[in-house]
Amino acid sequence: xxxxxxxxxxxxxxxxxxxxxxxxxxxxxxxxxxxxxxxxxxxxxxxxxxxxxxxxxxxxxxxxxxxxxxxxxxxxxxxxxxxxxxxxxxxxxxxxxxxxxxxxxxxxxxxxxxxxxxxxxxxxxxxxxxxxxxxxxxxxxxxxxxxxxxxxxxxxxxxxxxxxxxxxxxxxxxxxxxxxxxxxxxxxxxxxxxxxxxxxxxxx
Numbered sequence: 001x002x003x004x005x006x007x008x009x010x011x012x013x014x015x016x017x018x019x020x021x022x023x024x025x026x027x028x029x030x031x032x033x034x035x036x037x038x039x040x041x042x043x044x045x046x047x048x049x050x051x052x053x054x055x056x057x058x059x060x061x062x063x064x065x066x067x068x069x070x071x072x073x074x075x076x077x078x079x080x081x082x083x084x085x086x087x088x089x090x091x092x093x094x095x096x097x098x099x100x101x102x103x104x105x106x107x108x109x110x111x112x113x114x115x116x117x118x119x120x121x122x123x124x125x126x127x128x129x130x131x132x133x134x135x136x137x138x139x140x141x142x143x144x145x146x147x148x149x150x151x152x153x154x155x156x157x158x159x160x161x162x163x164x165x166x167x168x169x170x171x172x173x174x175x176x177x178x179x180x181x182x183x184x185x186x187x188x189x190x191x192x193x194x195x196x197x198x199x200x201x202x203x204x
Contacts, residue, residue: 006053012066021194105132141179
């Protein structure tokens, strides 16, 4: 049995739960992080020194960093993960791009509009985040005009982190410019049965 520590409102926890459900693997999830605490305990820090979620526990083994967990699960099950090294690198490229480029660009808009602890959102930070994200969305739209999924013709592990990211972005109360190829892709991935209990959970 796989144990996942982390609240489902965390985008990084959502990635892992979606992956487990795509693969049909049994798991248990326990709330941790934010108001749930747990991550501040010494016991948790021994398992994840970053004191962040998600944390995956399988017997005596532990793994943290959401995209790494997604890669491991798909590789271990030989599903959703290309076996050809070049194709796998292509998939991993988009997973890394989500984490290092898209997520930082969109983070301030989400934090200000959903998680700002007190006071009104900082409109300057929101607008800067929107401005940083627009060209990335345009880039995705162009990329997806040439293929049905991020890394090729079939749904794969690269689509999960980016699907969670776009879900969060589309949930923000801002103007959303139609992008036909990106919107087509997101409609396809978000309607998968494995996204139930993940992408249908409100942002918080």
